[in-house]
Amino acid sequence: MRRRMTVLMVLSALVGPSAARGERIKDIVQVGGVRSNPLTGIGLVVGLSGTGDDAMVSRRAAVNVLRTQGIDIVLKADDFTSKNIATVLVTSQLPPFARRDSTIDVTVSAMGSAASLQGGTLLRTNLLGADGQVYAVAQGPLVIGGFQASGTAAKVQKNIVTVGRIPSGAHVEREERTEFVQDGEIALQLHNPDFTTAKNVAEAINKVYPNSSHAPDAGSVRIKVPKDTPKTRYTELLHAILSLEVQVDNAAVVVINERTGTIVIGKDVRVSTVAISHGNLHIITEEKDFASQPPPFSRGGTTTKLHRTDIKAIEERRGPQVLARQTDVGQLAQALRSLGLTPRDLISIFQALRAEGALQGELKVIR
Numbered sequence: 001m002r003r004r005m006t007v008l009m010v011l012s013a014l015v016g017p018s019a020a021r022g023e024r025i026k027d028i029v030q031v032g033g034v035r036s037n038p039l040t041g042i043g044l045v046v047g048l049s050g051t052g053d054d055a056m057v058s059r060r061a062a063v064n065v066l067r068t069q070g071i072d073i074v075l076k077a078d079d080f081t082s083k084n085i086a087t088v089l090v091t092s093q094l095p096p097f098a099r100r101d102s103t104i105d106v107t108v109s110a111m112g113s114a115a116s117l118q119g120g121t122l123l124r125t126n127l128l129g130a131d132g133q134v135y136a137v138a139q140g141p142l143v144i145g146g147f148q149a150s151g152t153a154a155k156v157q158k159n160i161v162t163v164g165r166i167p168s169g170a171h172v173e174r175e176e177r178t179e180f181v182q183d184g185e186i187a188l189q190l191h192n193p194d195f196t197t198a199k200n201v202a203e204a205i206n207k208v209y210p211n212s213s214h215a216p217d218a219g220s221v222r223i224k225v226p227k228d229t230p231k232t233r234y235t236e237l238l239h240a241i242l243s244l245e246v247q248v249d250n251a252a253v254v255v256i257n258e259r260t261g262t263i264v265i266g267k268d269v270r271v272s273t274v275a276i277s278h279g280n281l282h283i284i285t286e287e288k289d290f291a292s293q294p295p296p297f298s299r300g301g302t303t304t305k306l307h308r309t310d311i312k313a314i315e316e317r318r319g320p321q322v323l324a325r326q327t328d329v330g331q332l333a334q335a336l337r338s339l340g341l342t343p344r345d346l347i348s349i350f351q352a353l354r355a356e357g358a359l360q361g362e363l364k365v366i367r
Helices: 056-068 195-208 231-242 329-338 343-356
Strands: 029-031 037-046 086-094 103-110 121-128 134-141 147-150 155-158 163-172 185-190 213-217 220-224 253-257 262-265 274-276 281-292 304-315 321-323 362-366
Touching (some): 037 056, 037 103, 037 134, 056 086, 086 121, 103 121, 185 195, 195 220, 195 231, 253 343, 343 362
Parallel strands (some): 253 362
Antiparallel strands (some): 029 185, 037 086, 037 121, 086 103, 121 134, 134 163, 147 155, 185 220, 253 262
């Protein structure tokens, strides 16, 4: 069965008057110093239905849990055997400005040979930052986005059952200081570095706060905080800056995903004068079975089953489509649609245009 493919063309050049509206600065930049920080920890999941790992490290962790609860009956890890426990890696992200006693989500992943974490509960686990300090403590029942069931000779499974999540499963115990004003300046980092966009951001800020902003490179904009601004007004100042709208300028790019047949064409893509002709060759193969019977009342004849293969070759003939010099993305899309092309055909044409030098833009192929 032929795979259904998709063509996605960004025709922002054809949108109309609303295209003149800019983008908010907060949507195209990241404030320097404002970021999340990864947290990790090693924990123990219990309550599994015989799908644990029974590794030595898991048994030792279980023995330590019993000892911390005042139970010293089991003194050695070798004396404790169970397939209902599993050693796991617990990960999370500490958001910027997270305060003590707030909660964050955690992800729990099996480290050993556990077949499934379904139905398990994570015991108290300390989550450490890069500095080795405990920033959060996680505990709770796991939510698995799948299931697994098996019998003697068959098994059914949906999604991954060795990874689970605990929504709001960790309490923040230590706050991390987030400083977005350093040496009297605020740094804005563009998600998509571009010299024109960085200049537009700096100019938009200077219109409100004269001579306060400049763009040292294509990826950042630096803002001098007015000296008379108290620290209690930093948030208000940053809100006013990030709410400004600017025109975003991106490079002319055509993105192609050969695996899915998806094509994204930027509005600034241009095509020089070129003629395009594309014809498809279709080969149709048909297999038929029929019976060969002897004439009526004949002697010695037998009915025989025969097989026949019919092959037809059909080549489409289309005249070349001439594209004028500096054709924009709308004219290009209209010309390609008139040829009745499939996404696979368009991929071949764009690659040929790039090889010939007629495609004025970057061609990116992703897989």
